[in-house]
Amino acid sequence: MTEVVFYIFAAAAVISAALCILQRSPIAAALWLVSTMFSLAAIYVLLNAQFIAAIQVLVYAGAVMVLFLFVIMLLNLGHAQSDIRGPSTVAATLVIVGLLGVELIALFTYSPRQLASELPQWPTFTDPATVFVAGKITQQATEARGVVGAVAAPLFQLYLIPFEITSILLLVAMVGAVVLAKRKV
Amino acid sequence: MLLGPALGLSAILFSLGVAGVLLRRNAIVLFMCIELMLNAVNLSFVALAQLHGAGGYVMVFFVMTVAAAEAAVGLAIIIGIFRHKQSVDLGNINLLRG
Numbered sequence: 001m002t003e004v005v006f007y008i009f010a011a012a013a014v015i016s017a018a019l020c021i022l023q024r025s026p027i028a029a030a031l032w033l034v035s036t037m038f039s040l041a042a043i044y045v046l047l048n049a050q051f052i053a054a055i056q057v058l059v060y061a062g063a064v065m066v067l068f069l070f071v072i073m074l075l076n077l078g079h080a081q082s083d084i085r086g087p088s089t090v091a092a093t094l095v096i097v098g099l100l101g102v103e104l105i106a107l108f109t110y111s112p113r114q115l116a117s118e119l120p121q122w123p124t125f126t127d128p129a130t131v132f133v134a135g136k137i138t139q140q141a142t143e144a145r146g147v148v149g150a151v152a153a154p155l156f157q158l159y160l161i162p163f164e165i166t167s168i169l170l171l172v173a174m175v176g177a178v179v180l181a182k183r184k185v
Numbered sequence: 186m187l188l189g190p191a192l193g194l195s196a197i198l199f200s201l202g203v204a205g206v207l208l209r210r211n212a213i214v215l216f217m218c219i220e221l222m223l224n225a226v227n228l229s230f231v232a233l234a235q236l237h238g239a240g241g242y243v244m245v246f247f248v249m250t251v252a253a254a255e256a257a258v259g260l261a262i263i264i265g266i267f268r269h270k271q272s273v274d275l276g277n278i279n280l281l282r283g
Contacts, residue, residue: 010194021205026213033217049231071260083210093207097200104196110189134238154239166250173254180261
């Protein structure tokens with residue numbers, strides 16, 4: 001049942017992404033990208049990451065895409081002509097993306113069992129549950145403290161310094177965006 | 186667990202994002218394709234976090250933060266270029282050409 005739902009949302013995500021890169025109007029592309037992000041949020045729920053799914057809808061589909069739509073509205077680009085590059089670039093793109101896709105889609109056959117058997121310190125022992133203990137610990141933390149608590153504990157303990165640096169990054173981005181977009185006085 | 190299918194979907198979405206960056210000349214659509222690639226990477230982080238613990242979820246937070254900062258600064262640059270050139274077509278943006 002979970003797999004059927006996963007493949008339905010995966011197909012929705014791929015079709016929306018393909019339409020996003022092929023739509024002529026930037027607004028249509030942005031709306032198809034929102035559709036991709038909603039499908040990905042549903043897939044995060046299936047992968048037991050409910051909090052990440054909520055953040056995906058709030059931050060990506062909400063804030064970031066509204067920013068894109070505002071800029072499209074400000075620049076008045078709704079009726080642009082097609083901006084897809086010429087046939088030679090299309091051919092080169094197909095070759096590059098084909099090679100990249102073949103390399104990456106080799107990951108499709110991966111399972112926890114295969115990953116466990118390829119780890120060098122356990123050359124013969126291939127029970128995934130004993131090799132990947134961290135996933136089990138996270139699962140137990142989720143059951144004990146809830147979905148948000150299991151994510152918040154490492155964020156504010158182990159990753160506290162990167163988290164604080166992130167706030168400086170956001171401040172720099174905010175100041176930079178204001179300075180760049182401000183009209184010269 | 187769905188590890189393999191999630192990684193395969195992530196690969197397809199990343200390839201589509203690369204195709205969009207290479208194909209389109211509209212700077213705003215190009216930024217959307219970069220967001221698509223970041224989303225694909227987030228998906229692989231979430232899929233692998235099932236095995237490797239909550240560090241993957243924390244990394245998704247950082248990727249989202251960087252994506253939001255990059256979108257804000259990038260769109261401000263696009264607005265600046267549009268004021269200068271009256272266009273967001275990448276073919277017209279050649280200020281640095283020697």
